[in-house]
Amino acid sequence: MSGLRYSILFIIFLLLTGCAASAEPVQVASFPRLTPIAKYPPDPILYRTDIEILVSDVDRADQTAAYRASTYNGYLISSDTWYTDGCKVISMELAVPTYNFESLRRDLLGLGQVVNENLSGGPANPPSYNNQVEYSQITLQLRQPGYSHPPIEPPIAHPGWNPLLTLHRAYFVFLSIFGFLADILIWVVVIAGPFLLIGLGIGLIIRKRRRST
Numbered sequence: 001m002s003g004l005r006y007s008i009l010f011i012i013f014l015l016l017t018g019c020a021a022s023a024e025p026v027q028v029a030s031f032p033r034l035t036p037i038a039k040y041p042p043d044p045i046l047y048r049t050d051i052e053i054l055v056s057d058v059d060r061a062d063q064t065a066a067y068r069a070s071t072y073n074g075y076l077i078s079s080d081t082w083y084t085d086g087c088k089v090i091s092m093e094l095a096v097p098t099y100n101f102e103s104l105r106r107d108l109l110g111l112g113q114v115v116n117e118n119l120s121g122g123p124a125n126p127p128s129y130n131n132q133v134e135y136s137q138i139t140l141q142l143r144q145p146g147y148s149h150p151p152i153e154p155p156i157a158h159p160g161w162n163p164l165l166t167l168h169r170a171y172f173v174f175l176s177i178f179g180f181l182a183d184i185l186i187w188v189v190v191i192a193g194p195f196l197l198i199g200l201g202i203g204l205i206i207r208k209r210r211r212s213t
Helices: 002-021 058-071 098-109 163-212
Strands: 045-054 075-084 087-097 113-123 135-143
Touching: 045 098, 058 075, 058 087, 058 098, 058 135, 087 098, 098 135
Parallel strands: 045 135
Antiparallel strands: 045 113, 075 087, 087 135
């Protein structure tokens, strides 16, 4: 019996030793580690457009275009002025953040009658990924609609004498003289008119006082 008892105690000791050795958790399986891959945003698209517009007042349209560019965080790069057939032409180079390009372009198209537009776009070269603002460009050409009189070439009744051509020239001389006189009249009415009204009012007051006395 003593031998059986020792055998049982030895088996129990072995079982307890095995349980103590396996007390720590054993990793059976693990998820694979994923290596992070750097992802960059898509290349920004920069736009460029050339717009030609007919406007009634070139100077006013020029100021309006520069002001609207500033409201969209843009700015005026350069401006050039010249005359063609007696009509004033202003060419402006504007820069605007790309995210405001379409809004500014839509506002500029409303300045007058669009004659021509050439729109293009492409990725920035080189692209920037440091939150730098990308600018698109707009070339705006403003000019007044020209008016040309059709040439008058009537049959000449007598060599060296053309009554219709003489009438045509006299008409334009009349317009220039009449326009000059009209400008003078406007200046006189605008400047002297208030003083004349004041003088008439004072005269009426003096007359009324004399009649009452």
